[in-house]
Amino acid sequence: MMMILEAKNPHFLLQSTKPPNDKTHSNKHKRKSIPSVTVCQCLLRNSDAGKLVHEFDPKVPVEKAVTPPSSWYTDPSFFQEELERVFYRGWQAVGCIEHIKDPGDFFTGRLGDVEFLICRDEKGNIRAFHNVCRHHASLLVSSGTAHKASCFVCPYHAWTYGLDGQLLKATRITGIQNFNVKDFGLVPIKVATWGPFVLLNLDKEISWHEADINTVASEWLGSCSEILSTNGVDSSLSYVCRREYTIECNWKVFCDNYLDGGYHVPYAHKGLASGLQLQSYSTKMYEKVSIQSCEGGSMDRKDDYDRLGSKALYAFIYPNFMINRYGPWMDTNLVLPLGPRKCQVVFDYFLEASLKRKHFGDKSAQCELHA
Ligand code: FES
Incomplete structure (x- = not known):
């Protein structure tokens, strides 16, 4: 497993080429350390994907527009280019603060090859690291393991890391010149939070800085941070539960469906449509966010579990995160690219705190209500 990780991910190649005496962790240095074969592969990949992009002319007026070429949804080189240019740049939603409420709480994940x-x-403090041991690049923590720890022990040779990423113990490594445990901490990733969400930034071009909440809000949401907050997307909601689905399609298929402006709703979601005033459906585009909203329908349905309330708001945040706020509920859809023709969709459900306590107590609930 460790060799696969190293070969597939240029980020890890960069870590492993660090000279033993170099005590810096600067991204600048790592960039320079890219093996030439990796650079060549990137250029080749750019060339293949570049041809695909040039098949499409974004300047065609909308009345003459056609859908993007199907290759954008299937071609492996295009998919790789998307990882590099879309997912490895800028802030990306990856999880919920709920899952790291207390010291020692942790979760793992995968974004592209990372x-x-x-x-x-x-x-x-919230910390984020590449989940890769600094010894022989084994996956450090498997998904599905306990989500509380006082340290992280590599399953391969038991190198042990603290919650701050420092290497605490390098098993049986003695008498090696120039080896200092301080140089082999886990490789950090920029992490931040907004509302109830945890964000990562894999961009190696931007400098490492303490993520300021206003900067993050502006970089992630553009001018929409306040719009979302004032429409009830905030940390006051209580987390209820999660559902995950693996879907055999490109990640953009799910996003395209979400962004069709309610076109499919009257036909594919007749039950939902009956609770909406579809004539009030509107879409507003911002720099990085698209907000669709719709008035609710009959007030006869209103009860504790009313899924719509008087207004529903659906926010799409570039490139793959959706926030649905309706009545006392909020759910989020995170679409993770797994391959050119495969993605995983993660649904997290939140509810106004008083209703969460009333119906579920203080624990996370099963998602049976949303079947
Ligand atoms: S790969 Fe982790 S201790 Fe060897």
Whole structure:
């Protein structure tokens, strides 16, 4: 497994080529360390994907527009280019603060070829790292393991890392010149939060800085941060539960469906349509966010579990995160690219705190209500 990780991900190649005496962790240095074969592969890939992009003319007026070429949804080189240009740049939603509420809480995930580990350290700080051991690049923490830890022990040779990423123990490594455990901590990733969400930024071109909440909000949401907050997308909601689905299609198929402006709703979701005033459906485009909204329908339906309330708001945040706020509920849809023809969709459900306590107590609930 470790060799696969190293070969597939240029980010890890960069880490492993660090000279032993170099104590810096600067991204600048890592960029320079890219093996020439990796650079050549990138250029070749750019060339293949470049041809695909040039098949499409974005300047065609909308009345003459055609759909993008199907190759954008199937071609492996295009998919790789998307990972590099879309998912490895800028802030990306990856999870919920709920899952790292207390020191020692952690969760793992994968974004493109990048395995990551996010935890809350003993001091309460949220930390994110490449989930790869600095020894022989084994996956450090498998998904599905316990989500609470006082340290992370590599399953291969038991190198042990603290919640702050520092290497605490390099098993049986003694008498090696120039080896200092301080140089082999987990490789950090920029992490931030907005509302109830945890965000990562894999961009190696931007400098490392303490993520300021206003900067993150503006970089992630453009001018929409306040619009979402004032429409009830905030940390006051209580987390209910998660559902995950693997779908055999390109990640953009799910996004395209979401962004069709309610076109499919009267036909594919007749039950939902009956609770909406579809003539009030509107879509507003912002820099990085598209907000669709619709008035609710009959008030006869209103009860604790009313899924719509008087207004529903559907926000799409570039490139793959959707926030649906309706009545006392909010759910989010995160579409993770797994391959040119495969994606995983993660649904997280939130509810107004008083209703969550009333119906579910303080624990996370099963998602039976939303079957
Ligand atoms: S690969 Fe982790 S300890 Fe060897």
